Amino acid sequence: MPANTHLALVNLGKLLGYISREDNYGICAGVTCLWINACLTNNEAQFNQRIEAIQSNHSIQFEINAVKEKVKTHGTLTNDDIGLLEILGFYENLVLFQSPRRYQQLFNKRLNQQNILEIASIASSKSIEEQEGLSILYSEAGIYTVDEIAGYLQSLATSVQSAGVHSSNIAFILGNYNHTMGLIYNVEKEEWMLLDINNWPAKKFTNSPNDTLLLAKAIHTHFHTQPESMVSRWVSSFIKRIRDTFYAQRENPADEYIAFNIQAVTTKKNPHLHQLTSVLTQFKSNRIITKDIAARKESITLASLGSTAARNGDTSIIRSLAALGINLNQTMFDGATLMLTAAEYNHGDVIEILVSYGANPDIPDKNGFTPLDMVAQEGCTDSLKALIKCGATLSSTPGFLRSSVVGTAAENNNADIIEILALNGANVDDAGSYATPAYLAAEKGNLEALQTLAKYGANFSITFFGKTPEDAAKSGKHETVMQFFKELQTSNTR
Incomplete structure (x- = not known):
């Protein structure tokens, strides 16, 4: 059942066109951020209903498409219709939080999942907008055993309580190289709630020592063992199977280290924002990193405090x-x-x-x-x-059939990178042991990269196995790039 929730969300995302059909797509970060938004604005019940609807209604794609047609013909929308359209908004925001790198043009800068404030400025609900957006109280990397996670959470709860806060929800995003989970601390009830989309629905835990230990074990286990479909490019299926087997066979898996980052989040209109920021900043500064902690590594991935901090x-x-x-x-x-x-x-x-x-x-x-x-x-x-x-x-890295740095930028249409490299003396015709940047850009249809290469004097006549960049553009039927070469030839003959 838990894994089906993730699968149902991904499958509908693919059917609606938000997720590529070929993509082995994780959604944990996106779902976590949307859940946190909902919890911080008392909309958790609505969020849960939406997830349940996606999971249980097997005809929901057709119903959504029918409503979209109704919108096109200016038909009257029912409340149910509006609810279905809101699922589209849910996915639009989900993919922005999950994969902000893919939407660099939308954000006008390159963002990571950790840049939740910038992402939330576009991807958050109206309720969050009414709270003037999100605010990060603190962020900290760590590497822990189960007992240490439990101790950390109890100390964290004590710090929050010491701020004199009695009615706020404080959200925490827990993330590592491969997975993201959400955690809510209800100050009034002194209660934790953990969301892992692979283990839906969210689970509640009191702040008692016994329950906090159970929460710590859940966090530790969920980070170590995700479903096969959730494995990111950082961890191959082979590595994951080794890791999961190793974890299961450990005499005391609770002693196994897990490295992750924790971000504390609330809304900007939280009346206790100043107090919370102050006590949590102090909480972080009081934590001591010993040489033992600094030297720790996860047993299979070798993730460490350093790699988590760098990320x-x-x-x-x-x-x-x-x-x-x-x-x-x-x-x-x-x-x-x-x-x-x-x-x-x-x-x-x-x-x-x-x-x-x-x-x-x-x-x-x-x-x-x-x-x-x-x-x-x-x-x-x-x-x-x-x-x-x-x-x-800046010069090419030795290797068989390896692009140069400029070539890699051209192949990925990163024109800003090409410009910075060129201004700092990189050779815009450096082919490495492969093709020239111009050829790679033309082959992919990357017009912006070609325009930047032209600006810095790239030679478009250099061939790769007898083919020029223009030939590569023709083979790929990249019409805008073919037009670019046509205009370039015209300007050169004047």
């Missing part, structure tokens, strides 16, 4: 790790360094701190992918500027 831009923890003498070139199971992780999530400040403490900005992962390759692929301009400032190598 979430937690500069204070990075500085603490450096002060404790922790290796800042440490890697996860796939060879990703803290530098590469920070680069992927566009944390230029983390990159600069890492380099200032001796980390190498050029170390590749196991596939030979460097931090610069990552920013070129993902379009992370802040990371790119920091890497260039810190002396990262």
Whole structure:
């Protein structure tokens, strides 16, 4: 039953066109953020009804399409019709919270799941807008055993209570490289509620020591064991099976470390915003990172406090790790360094701190992918500027059939990246051991990339297996790019 909820949400998202049919798509972050929005505005019951409707109504796609047709013909809408249309809004917001990177043009910048304030400015409900949006009270990376999670939550509840708050819901987003869950603390009832979309519905726990331990075990277990369909690109199915088997066979799996970040969230109109921010900032500052904690790693993925901090831009923890003498070139199971992780999530400040403490900005992962390759692929301009400032190598990475950094940016149509690279001396014709950036851009139909390459003097006559970039555009039937080359030829003959 729990896994069916996730599957039902994904399947309807695919049928409605919000999720690609080929996509092995996770929705945990998107659902978590929408649930938190609902809980913070006392709309949890409505949220639950919507999820139940999606899960139980097998003809809901056809009903939604019928209402859409009614809208086109200006028919009169019933309350049920409006409810069905609201499901479309639910999915529109869900995909924005889940995959903000795909909507870079909408946000006019490159965002991650952690940038919930910026995402919420577009993707939140009217109720959240009436509260003037969301506010992050604090954010902290950690790596814990079950008992430590329980202790953390009890201390957290005590801190919230000490703020003199008696009637607020405080939301917490728990996330790691592979999964996201939501947690609500009801101050008045001294009660926790945990949402993991893979284990629907949300579960309630009192703040008693016994119940808090049960909550901690649930968090620990859910992070360690997600359904096969939820495995992200960070963790292959093979790695997941090893991890789950290892976890199940441990004599005491509660002692197994799990690394995740926690963000505390409320609304801007919360009358206790100032008090909560103050006590939770103090709560974080009182937490001591020992060398033992700093050196911990998850047993299979090798995720650590450092990798979690790098992913979430937690500069204070990075500085603490450096002060404790922790290796800042440490890697996860796939060879990703803290530098590469920070680069992927566009944390230029983390990159600069890492380099200032001796980390190498050029170390590749196991596939030979460097931090610069990552920013070129993902379009992370802040990371790119920091890497260039810190002396990262702009020339091609050795390897078989490997694009240059400029080529990777061109292939992904990241024109801003190409421009920054060109302005800093990168060769816009650097083919690496593969094709030129111009060829890769033309092959993909990436007009903006080609225009930027042209601006910086790219040579469009260089061939790849006898084909020019223009030939590649023709083969792909990219009409706008073909028109670009036609206009380019016209201007060159004047």
